[in-house]
Amino acid sequence: MKIIVTGALGHIGSQLIRYFPEIYHNVQITLLDNLATQRYSSLFNLPSTGNYKFIENDVLKVNLPQLIEDTDLVIHLAALTDATSSFDSPERIYQHNFTTTKFVAETCAKYHKPLFFPSSTSVYGPKITTIVDDTEPNKELQPQSPYAACKLKEEELLLKLHNEQQLSVAICRFGTIFGPSPGMRFHTAVNKFCWQAVLRQPVTVWETAYHQRRPYLSLQDAINIICFIIENNLFNGDIYNAVTSNHTVQEVIANIQTIVPAIEIQFIKSDIMNKFSFTVINKKLTVQGFEFVGKLQEGINQTIKLIKNINTLDPLFH
Numbered sequence: 404m405k406i407i408v409t410g411a412l413g414h415i416g417s418q419l420i421r422y423f424p425e426i427y428h429n430v431q432i433t434l435l436d437n438l439a440t441q442r443y444s445s446l447f448n449l450p451s452t453g454n455y456k457f458i459e460n461d462v463l464k465v466n467l468p469q470l471i472e473d474t475d476l477v478i479h480l481a482a483l484t485d486a487t488s489s490f491d492s493p494e495r496i497y498q499h500n501f502t503t504t505k506f507v508a509e510t511c512a513k514y515h516k517p518l519f520f521p522s523s524t525s526v527y528g529p530k531i532t533t534i535v536d537d538t539e540p541n542k543e544l545q546p547q548s549p550y551a552a553c554k555l556k557e558e559e560l561l562l563k564l565h566n567e568q569q570l571s572v573a574i575c576r577f578g579t580i581f582g583p584s585p586g587m588r589f590h591t592a593v594n595k596f597c598w599q600a601v602l603r604q605p606v607t608v609w610e611t612a613y614h615q616r617r618p619y620l621s622l623q624d625a626i627n628i629i630c631f632i633i634e635n636n637l638f639n640g641d642i643y644n645a646v647t648s649n650h651t652v653q654e655v656i657a658n659i660q661t662i663v664p665a666i667e668i669q670f671i672k673s674d675i676m677n678k679f680s681f682t683v684i685n686k687k688l689t690v691q692g693f694e695f696v697g698k699l700q701e702g703i704n705q706t707i708k709l710i711k712n713i714n715t716l717d718p719l720f721h
Contacts, residue, residue: 405431405474409462409507410481412436412445415521417586419478419626424453426630433470435481437461445586462503471510478519478629479507483550496549497556504557508572512564517571517638519629522558524576524618524646524683525551536686537576537644562640571638575628578618578646578683582702583709593619593655593699597706600659601714605669613653613670615680618646621697631693641687647697649682658700662707 404427410416411434423430434446434457449455458465462481471477482500504520511518527535528545546552564570581593589598599606624647632638660666685695 404429404476405433406476406478407433407435407470407474408478408480409435409503410479411457412438412442412586413440413480414580414584414587415622415625416478416480417442417445418584418622419480419629420453420455421450421585422626422630424450430454432456433458433474435460435462435465435470437481440588442586447585463506467506468510468513471507471516472514474516476517476519476633477507477511479504480521481507497553500550500553501556501560505560508561508564508570509568511572512568512570515569515571517573517636518561519632519638520557520561520572520574521625522554522574522576522642523551524578524644526555526558526576527681527683528679533680534682534684535644536684537642538686558642565640570640572640573632573638574640574642575632575645576642576683577625578620578649580620580622580625581699581706582622582697583706584622587706592617592652593703594706596656596659597703598710600663600666601707601710603665603714605667606656606659607669607671608652608656610670610672613668614651616649616651616682617680618644618649618683619655619699620645621647621695621699621702624695624697627696628688628693631688631691635691637691643687644683644685645688646683646685647695648699650699651680655699655703658703659707661700662704 408416408420411420420432420434423432431454434455438459481503483496508518526544526546528547544555546555558574561572561574565572579591589595596606628645656666
């Protein structure tokens, strides 16, 4: 099997490309990444059992049709992913993310190659009910950031291509990813809180968010979902929620405090923060037989274990 992974060196991709050789014999993996975030370390110590080809280039600049024509499957992870900063440059988010996805999807449709696309649970908005499932994927959507609005437009594009050009596509609305990887970043909630706690920095929380419930997805569950969709050929134009568990920020911080007890919380005012709380459930994936195995506490333990030695002179830990 031949697989292309765009954005291969990011938080999800850098772990996914290490996992593929464990489960797929003789898989050939093309890693496409422009190294804009300079995550060179994502390429260090790749497993010797893998057959890799790394291409340092932008999706829009490489000869993508030639690559896709010669592959079996595309995992499209390339994107600008910081929702908060998207408020400062909404045009940049749209120009990069939507344009890139459009090019990848249209090329996959042309050559009849299946496409996996990670969307986001942030497409749900303040008009939603307390519990959101994916049996009515177009109900009560009101994205609250340019990043989320762009994700929704990308979803609409992919479904249009599925209906009109028979694009084989699977769309998963991922919760906020947690858990370590070679290419992880620390701008999302769980990872950021772990980093701040280890460095004895105040844990910065949006003022309105402390008791709000949000969906989270362990990195291992995210990878397992991608493999599950491949193995079951679920590229049928469906949208799947993908959430390990739902937690308030207070619950996340309480889990961190089991390892780093002395945490100072600093509340920050923000007009752009989502002022609503909701729980996301995974009806479609569980009906298909997928089992979520991730645990928030385990992901926090792994992340803090990875970084705790940067502050060993300060006796933080039990």
